[in-house]
Structure formats: C-alpha cells, structure tokens
Amino acid sequence: MSAALQYFLAGLGIGGIYALVAIGFHIMWSSAKAVNFAHGDTLMLGAVLTIVFLDHGIAMPLAILLSIGVAIVFGVVLERVAIRPFADNAASIGWMLTTIAIGIMLESYATIEFGAFARPLPSPGVDKPIIIFGAGVFIQELLIPFVAVLIVVLLGIFQRRTQLGRAMRAVAFNRVAAGIVGINVLHVAMFSFALASALGGLAGILVAPVIQASATMGLLLGIKGFAVAIIGGITSAPGVVIAGLLYGIIEKFVDGYISTAAREAVGFSLVIIVLMLFPQGLFGRRELVKV
Amino acid sequence: MAALLEVKNLSVTYGHVEAVRDVSLLVEEGEYVSIIGNNGAGKSSTLKAIAGVVKPAAGEIVLDGKPIAGMASYDVVRRGLSMVPEGRLIFADQTVEDNLYLGAYSRRGGGRSAAVSEDLERMFALFPILKDRRQQLAGSLSGGEQQMLALSRGLLSRPRLLMIDEMSLGLAPRVLETLFPVIEKLNRDGLAILLVEQLATVALRYAHRSYVMEDSRILLSGPSGELASDERVIEAYLGRRKAS
Ligand SMILES: Nc1ncnc2c1ncn2[C@@H]1O[C@H](COP(=O)(O)OP(=O)(O)OP(=O)(O)O)[C@@H](O)[C@H]1O
Ligand SMILES: [Mg+2]
Numbered sequence: 001m002s003a004a005l006q007y008f009l010a011g012l013g014i015g016g017i018y019a020l021v022a023i024g025f026h027i028m029w030s031s032a033k034a035v036n037f038a039h040g041d042t043l044m045l046g047a048v049l050t051i052v053f054l055d056h057g058i059a060m061p062l063a064i065l066l067s068i069g070v071a072i073v074f075g076v077v078l079e080r081v082a083i084r085p086f087a088d089n090a091a092s093i094g095w096m097l098t099t100i101a102i103g104i105m106l107e108s109y110a111t112i113e114f115g116a117f118a119r120p121l122p123s124p125g126v127d128k129p130i131i132i133f134g135a136g137v138f139i140q141e142l143l144i145p146f147v148a149v150l151i152v153v154l155l156g157i158f159q160r161r162t163q164l165g166r167a168m169r170a171v172a173f174n175r176v177a178a179g180i181v182g183i184n185v186l187h188v189a190m191f192s193f194a195l196a197s198a199l200g201g202l203a204g205i206l207v208a209p210v211i212q213a214s215a216t217m218g219l220l221l222g223i224k225g226f227a228v229a230i231i232g233g234i235t236s237a238p239g240v241v242i243a244g245l246l247y248g249i250i251e252k253f254v255d256g257y258i259s260t261a262a263r264e265a266v267g268f269s270l271v272i273i274v275l276m277l278f279p280q281g282l283f284g285r286r287e288l289v290k291v
Numbered sequence: 292m293a294a295l296l297e298v299k300n301l302s303v304t305y306g307h308v309e310a311v312r313d314v315s316l317l318v319e320e321g322e323y324v325s326i327i328g329n330n331g332a333g334k335s336s337t338l339k340a341i342a343g344v345v346k347p348a349a350g351e352i353v354l355d356g357k358p359i360a361g362m363a364s365y366d367v368v369r370r371g372l373s374m375v376p377e378g379r380l381i382f383a384d385q386t387v388e389d390n391l392y393l394g395a396y397s398r399r400g401g402g403r404s405a406a407v408s409e410d411l412e413r414m415f416a417l418f419p420i421l422k423d424r425r426q427q428l429a430g431s432l433s434g435g436e437q438q439m440l441a442l443s444r445g446l447l448s449r450p451r452l453l454m455i456d457e458m459s460l461g462l463a464p465r466v467l468e469t470l471f472p473v474i475e476k477l478n479r480d481g482l483a484i485l486l487v488e489q490l491a492t493v494a495l496r497y498a499h500r501s502y503v504m505e506d507s508r509i510l511l512s513g514p515s516g517e518l519a520s521d522e523r524v525i526e527a528y529l530g531r532r533k534a535s
Pocket of ligand 2: 334335336377456457
C-alpha cells in the first residue's frame with residue numbers, strides 16, 4: 001500500500017513535468033502549427049542557467065527570473081529563425097529540421113560551457129521528505145503537478161477573459177478568420193513562443209532539484225513531453241496535462257513493479273497503442289489542415 | 292460622391308490558375324454594390340484580394356485615397372474595410388460573446404471599452420437571438436444564427452465598407468428574408484456594402500449598382516435595375532426568359 005502510494009506520488013512529480021512540457025507544445029502548436037523540437041532544451045536552459053547564475057553569487061529568486069528571461073528570448077528568436085520562414089506554406093515541414101538542429105547546437109554548447117556532468121539545483125523543496133501514510137515524498141514533487149494544473153487553469157481563464165487570449169484561440173482555430181478581424185498572426189505566434197518558453201524554463205527549474213541538471217537533460221524530457229502532448233491531444237491544454245500526469249504515474253509503477261529497464265519500452269508502447277485507438281489523441285479534436 | 296474603394300486592373304493568380312483578370316470596380320461612399328456571377332467566376336478571390344487575405348498578382352486597390360494592395364488583412368480592417376467571408380468562418384470553439392469581442396479586436400482598447408459594449412448591444416438589437424445565445428459556443432448555432440454572428444462580428448470593427456461574400460449560402464429563404472433587410476437598413480444608415488451573391492435576383496433587387504463577373508473578368512456593370520432587364524443577364528443569371 002505505501003509502496004503504491006510512493007509510486008503514485010513520485011509519478012505525479014515527474015508527470016507534472018511532462019505536463020508542463022506538453023502545455024508548451026500545445027501553445028506553440030496552436031499558434032504556429034509547428035512543433036519546436038528544441039523545447040526540451042528550453043528546460044535545460046532554465047535549469048542550467050539558474051545553477052550558473054547561482055555560481056556567480058546571484059540570489060535564487062533573481063537567478064530564476066533571469067533564467068526564465070533567457071528562455072523567453074530563446075523561444076522568441078527560435079520562432080523567428082526556425083519556424084516563421086516556413087509559416088507561409090502549410091505543407092512545409094522545414095521547422096522539423098531547424099528546431100532539431102538548434103536543439104542539438106544548444107545542447108553541445110551547454111556541454112562545453114557547463115561540463116558533461118549533472119549537478120543538483122538546491123531547493124528547500126528537497127531538504128527532507130514528508131511522510132504521507134508511510135510514503136516519502138519531497139515537497140518539490142508535489143509542487144510540480146500543482147503548478148502544472150494551476151497553469152492550465154490560468155491559461156484557460158486568460159484565453160476566455162482577454163483579447164490576447166481569445167486571439168490565441170482564434171489563430172489556433174483559423175488563421176484567415178483571425179486575420180480578417182484584425183489579429184496579427186505573427187504577433188500572436190511570438191507571444192505564444194515566449195509564453196511556452198517561459199513555462200519550459202520554469203519546468204526545468206522545478207525539475208532540476210529532483211533529477212539534477214545537465215546539458216543533456218532536455219532530450220528525454222522533451223521527447224516524453226512531446227509524446228504526452230500527442231496522446232493527450234495537442235489541441236487540448238487540459239488533455240495534455242491529464243495525459244502527462246497519467247504517463248508519469250504509469251512510468252513509476254512500471255519502475256517499481258517491473259523494472260527501470262522496462263520503463264521506456266512500456267511507456268512508448270502505450271503511446272503507440274493509444275495513438276492507434278485515438279489518432280487525434282485522447283482529448284484532441286480533428287484539425288482541418290487546409291493547404 | 293467620392294470613391295471609397297477603387298480597384299484598378301486587379302489580377303489574382305493561384306499558381307497557374309488566373310482567378311481574377313484585369314478587374315476594375317468602384318464603390319462610392321455609402322453605396323450598395325453587388326457582384327454576381329457563376330461558380331468559380333472569381334468573386335471570392337476579388338474580395339479576398341481587397342481584404343488582404345490573398346496578395347494580388349497585379350493591380351491597384353485604393354481605399355479612401357490610400358493604396359492598400361498587398362497590405363495584410365489585419366491592417367486592412369483597421370482602415371475601415373471589413374469582410375464577412377464565404378463560409379462565415381466564425382470561431383466555432385468560442386462563445387458567441389467571445390466572437391463578438393474578437394470582432395472588435397482591431398479597435399483601440401480592444402475588448403472591454405464602453406463603446407464596444409454599446410456596439411454589442413446594438414448587435415443584439417439587430418439580432419436578438421444572439422443575445423439569448425451569447426454564452427453558447429458559436430459552433431452550436433444554426434446556419435442562420437452563424438451568419439448573423441459573422442455579420443455582427445464584421446460590424447464590430449466599425450467599418451465604413453462591409454464586404455459580404457455569399458451570405459445566402461445554405462440558408463433557408465425565411466432566414467434571408469430577415470437578413471437582407473438588415474443589410475439594407477445598415478446601408479441606409481450610411482454603411483457602404485459590397486455584396487457578392489449567387490442569388491442574382493436578390494442582389495439586383497437590393498444593390499444600387501452591380502457587376503457581373505464571368506471567367507475571371509467583369510462582363511457587365513451598371514445600375515441594378517438596368518442589369519435586371521438586360522437579355523444576357525436574364526438568360527444567364529436570372530434563369531427565366533423575359534416575358535414578351
Ligand atoms: N486557394 C486556391 N487555390 C487554387 N485555386 C483556387 C483557390 N481559390 C480559388 N481558386 C480557383 O479560382 C477560381 C475562382 O474562384 P473563386 O472562389 O474566386 O470563385 P467564386 O466566384 O467565388 O465562386 P463561388 O461562387 O463558387 O464561390 C476558381 O477556378 C477556383 O477553383
Ligand atoms: Mg465564392
């Protein structure tokens with residue numbers, strides 16, 4: 001019983017990260033109908049830069065803000081150079097290559113500057129575990145899914161109550177219709193990439209105390225976040241959060257009851273099965289791609 | 292009267308398809324103008340080029356004395372020209388109210404200003420059913436209600452010229468009997484209208500002047516009354532022989 005609870009709580013922690021990454025994919029997909037495969041590296045940027053800033057004697061809150069700021073700049077620049085050039089042609093998938101390339105370059109550069117080893121990011125949330133019915137869990141691990149759910153709720157309110165939020169949904173729904181009411185689709189795309197990257201940087205900072213920060217941490221987190229976005233239905237923000245939390249929990253159960261080695265095999269098999277049954281993802285809606 | 296919209300020698304191409312060829316047309320301040328023509332004649336492409344949805348291959352488009360050809364659609368609407376597109380293109384996954392707020396997107400202050408709230412009430416006065424449905428998802432509206440919403444959304448940018456593409460598409464005659472008088476009233480209150488319509492009879496009844504488009508070109512133009520009694524128009528578009 002306490003073992004199962006243990007896996008469940010740890011699963012929520014890592015699942016919350018997948019959820020946060022997937023919300024980013026959802027936001028970027030909605031505005032640009034493109035996938036930023038360097039998004040995992042935005043997490044890395046947030047985590048690694050925070051450690052670097054702390055090394056330079058900058059206080060934690062400022063280090064976090066600065067890192068998220070850099071992540072935002074990264075996202076905005078990436079949209080300009082790697083996504084927008086392909087935006088005019090709906091059939092172009094050039095962004096696949098450019099975003100993967102930028103991710104690899106960033107990872108290499110981080111390896112040179114930061115070193116090829118993992119370092120913990122200190123946080124009061126991992127000082128000592130709290131015990132719930134015999135299961136030990138760090139506050140940090142509980143904080144992560146809470147933040148993920150909070151963000152999807154806030155995003156929903158933002159998209160219903162503000163013109164910019166409505167514009168985001170309008171662009172996701174139909175770019176021509178958005179244009180004729182006066183929405184500059186490129187501005188919305190820029191804002192969306194800034195927002196997604198801020199959430200990516202934040203996710204990196206939140207997860208680093210739990211799994212440690214390294215130049216290569218973004219790869220698997222990015223891929224799993226993407227997988228979660230696809231099975232959740234990339235058009236639905238609540239959908240990808242639910243899928244993220246479930247995926248994290250299932251992973252931890254496989255970890256605990258079968259083996260760590262089986263984790264990725266089982267996880268990705270599930271992804272494939274879900275996609276065969278629900279091609280639009282569990283909560284997604286069919287997108288009309290007009291060419 | 293001064294020309295509000297002047298289109299000169301407009302061409303629109305899609306790859307090798309020349310959808311609009313050398314089209315010139317004029318809408319005066321406060322005028323009600325229609326374009327009629329068969330499927331594929333190039334009517335929608337003409338409107339899309341004017342609205343900035345597609346880039347013209349050649350030609351001039353002048354709104355209020357200023358060239359707007361090639362300008363992005365979000366800029367065109369800021370200059371007082373709004374389009375109600377073919378197929379309506381309402382934001383089906385947002386509420387009726389949110390669609391209306393989005394209609395005001397181009398206005399300074401955007402959504403929550405008092406002027407926008409007033410205009411919302413004006414739309415609800417024009418189409419009371421929208422008020423009852425204001426919290427409902429736009430996609431759940433009937434075809435006629437969706438067209439009312441598309442018109443209202445187009446009006447919320449406070450245009451001086453409203454372009455309406457194929458308003459009658461898929462709608463019952465009963466619905467059209469409520470919609471066309473509303474357009475006429477808007478026009479009487481000073482709004483210029485450029486109406487694209489397959490229902491030639493209706494278009495010629497309401498519009499002051501009309502253009503007949505065929506094979507990407509303007510074939511005929513003139514006061515609607517004259518066109519309605521023109522042999523060629525009667526045969527090709529009104530679907531009946533002149534009583535004789
Ligand atoms: N996006 C596009 N790509 C390629 N060809 C197009 C495109 N849009 C329109 N066309 C072609 O351009 C021509 C004119 O089309 P357009 O939609 O302007 O005609 P229309 O007069 O509005 O017709 P309808 O009455 O059916 O709406 C047609 O031959 C059409 O097939
Ligand atoms: Mg048409």
